Amino acid sequence: MRRQRFTVSSSLTSLWAAGTLFFLGGCAGPQSVLDPAGPSARAIAWLWWGMFIYASLVLIVIVGLWLHAMRREPAPDRKSTSRHAIRWIVGGGVVLPVVSLGMLLAFGIPIGHRLLPLPLEAGSPLRIEVTGHRWWWEVVYPEARVALRNELHLPAGVPVDIRVTSADVIHSFWLPRLGGKIDAIPGHTNVLRLVADVTGSYPGQCSEFCGAGHARMRLEAKVHSPSDFDVWLRSRQRSPAVPENETASRRLEAP
Structure with missing residues (x-):
């Protein structure tokens, strides 16, 4: 036994x-x-x-x-x-x-x-505003007046404050290889401090169930060298901002 x-x-x-x-x-x-x-x-x-x-x-x-x-x-x-x-x-x-x-x-x-967005010893972080929609991400660089959809561009080695909110329901912004999750809450703004060390592409997604299109609510962060980021930002400033595509919005919101 x-x-x-x-x-x-x-x-x-x-x-x-x-x-x-x-x-x-x-x-x-x-x-x-x-x-x-x-x-x-x-x-x-x-x-x-x-x-x-x-x-x-x-x-x-x-x-x-x-x-x-x-x-x-x-x-x-x-x-x-x-x-x-x-x-x-x-x-x-x-x-x-x-x-x-x-x-x-x-x-x-x-x-x-x-991990908190504490004051820096010198300078100020780059500010990016991210708004969650069902089921896509609106990304805005307010100082440069550049708007993107499901796409985020960051300079390597530079502190970035991601100001996250939502236009409808609660979402959760998450870039797993760059930092932790943070909730996107309607009527409230949360701030996530990120610093990317290595250039490249980093996929992200909504990590809180938000409806039928939750699995498709993804985004991609592209990290450039600081000089390449400045070139990219200037090129975006010369091109028109991404318009609000009602047809695409309705397609994304469809179950």
């Missing part, structure tokens, strides 16, 4: 390890938060890895204790067993959660503070 229990436990452990490796295979890709391309996303990735490693260690300890409990002989002394049970309940039900939450707050609060 003991051997059968050990065989079942070993099989479950092997299955857990294989499943972990399988799911870790999805940690890369164009929208992976674990492949950061900016300081905000990098801070989030480090926090995720820290939580993952800590949770894995706790799981390994719990599984080890479980295997030990299944294999050991029952204690003959009931009073001793009761004392041990109370210790395990207090340790696993009170001490472990308090320590875990304390560590999460100790690391998470400073990281969250660094």
Whole structure:
């Protein structure tokens, strides 16, 4: 009987390890938060890895204790067993959660503070206004009077404040490799500070269900070198702004 229990436990452990490796295979890709391309996303990735490693260690300890409990002989002394049970309940039900939450707050609060749009030591960030519609993104560079649709252009290495709001329902603006999510709420503006380190294209999307067209509510951020961004911005200023296309809007809003 003991051997059968050990065989079942070993099989479950092997299955857990294989499943972990399988799911870790999805940690890369164009929208992976674990492949950061900016300081905000990098801070989030480090926090995720820290939580993952800590949770894995706790799981390994719990599984080890479980295997030990299944294999050991029952204690003959009931009073001793009761004392041990109370210790395990207090340790696993009170001490472990308090320590875990304390560590999460100790690391998470400073990281969250660094993600805020705090005043810069010198200069001011580039300001971009993003408005969520069902089911597309309106992107405006107010100082340059440039408007885009489902497209965002950023200069590499330059702080950018994305001012996010919504024209209808609640959406959520998210560029996974550049930073965290932020809600787009009608009648309210939230500010997301982003800095892109590497030039390239970074897909994004609405990350909060907002209706039948939610899955198609995507956008793309293109990061240029500062000089190339200035050239792009001047070229857009010479061309007319993107008009409001009522036909396209009706097509996007169709279920």
